[in-house]
Amino acid sequence: MPDEKVLERKGFLGLVTWAIGGLISLGLGIPAISYLIGPSLQKPEGQDWIRLGSSKKVEFGKPTLFKTTIQRQTGWIVNDEEVSAYIYTEGGREFIAFSNICSHLSCRVRWIDDQDQFFCPCHNAVFDRNGLVVSGPPPRPLDRYQVKIEDDQIYIQGV
Ligand code: FES
Structure with a gap:
């Protein structure tokens, strides 16, 4: 026992x-x-709407540059990242959002008002007001983002 x-x-x-x-x-x-x-369960990049500011700042017929800062997570690291985009409208109803990053080697393009075109200073590329390549080495137009207006605020997606 x-x-x-x-x-x-x-x-x-x-x-x-x-x-x-x-x-x-x-x-x-x-x-x-x-x-x-954990990081693999997060939303893929470019899925969030980013608020740029008031749509009243956009001049009709002239691309207007907006800048803001967002927080972007890469793996386990969170960084502040500046986002900028040109917003264009003819009459205030339809809006187009362009990247200001050149499709050649990623320099910043800028709008030249009196020449009615975007210019990339790195290799002298020219884009028209619709972001199409006019001259220079870029292989494709300026990238476009999804854009929406809510309560007079501009939001873009796809950055
Ligand atoms: S980076 Fe813009 S033309 Fe080369």
């Missing part, structure tokens, strides 16, 4: 040991797994 009690006690201690081991594994494993897969 005493041998049975010893066996029962050994069985119980073994069970307790496994239970404590399991709890420790869960305590360490769950945070480790969420740390590893």
Whole structure:
């Protein structure tokens, strides 16, 4: 009979040991797994609407540059990032949003009002008011973003 009690006690201690081991594994494993897969569960880049400012700042028939700062997460690192875009409208109903980054080698383009064109100083590229390449080495037009106006505020998406 005493041998049975010893066996029962050994069985119980073994069970307790496994239970404590399991709890420790869960305590360490769950945070480790969420740390590893957490960033992959976040929204892909370019899915958020970014507020640029009041649509009243846009002059009709003239691309207007807007700048703002957003926080962008890359993996586990969060950085402040400046976002800029030209907003263009003919009559205030339809708006177009252009990237101000040249499609050649990513220099910043700027609107030259008296020449009615975008100019990239890096390799002298010229784009028209619709962002189409007029001259120079860029392989494609200026990128466009989705744009919407809510409560007179301009939002872009796709950056
Ligand atoms: S970077 Fe704009 S033309 Fe080369």
